Amino acid sequence: MEKSTFVYVTYIRTTPEKLWAKLTETEIPREFFWATSLHAEWKVGGKWNSTAPDGTLIDGGEVLEIDPPKRLVLRWHHELRPEHKAEGDSRATYQLEQKEGMVKLTVIHEMDRGQSKFIEAVSNGWPTILSSLKSLLETGEALEDTRTW
DSSP states (O other), rough: OEEEEEEEEESSSSOOOHHHHHHHHHHEEEEETEEEEEEOOOOOOOOOEETTTTTOEEEEEEEEEEEEEEEEEEEEEOOOSHHTTTTTOEEEEEEEEEEEEEEEEEEEEEEESSTTTTHHHHHHHHHHHHHHHHHHHHSSSOOOGGOOO
């Protein structure tokens, strides 16, 4: 079966616990993720979704695996753009690995569909989001571009 896959690796001067906390923080606007809010039940089978500041549903899905602060796997369904929603579910995996004085964060976003327009779209968004997260954890400030919707 053909697949579409996006992989991003970055190293962040922080602890796995602090990085995990930022990745799983709920109910508040995430300044590194365009001020969207995350709502989740952090357990296997738990539901999650993200909403725009006006409450519009953007993405949602289910927690497939959770091993704090090392690994999180989400079934991901995009809800905002019809052409991306029509492609169906994707899977996002966050892997955190302690290194000397930093954390190696690997994000893998994949779909069991060749030439996915959704994976193409997230491959443009994830680098900005993860760079902003890195900046937030290392300097206390997210990138300007990701602070607002």
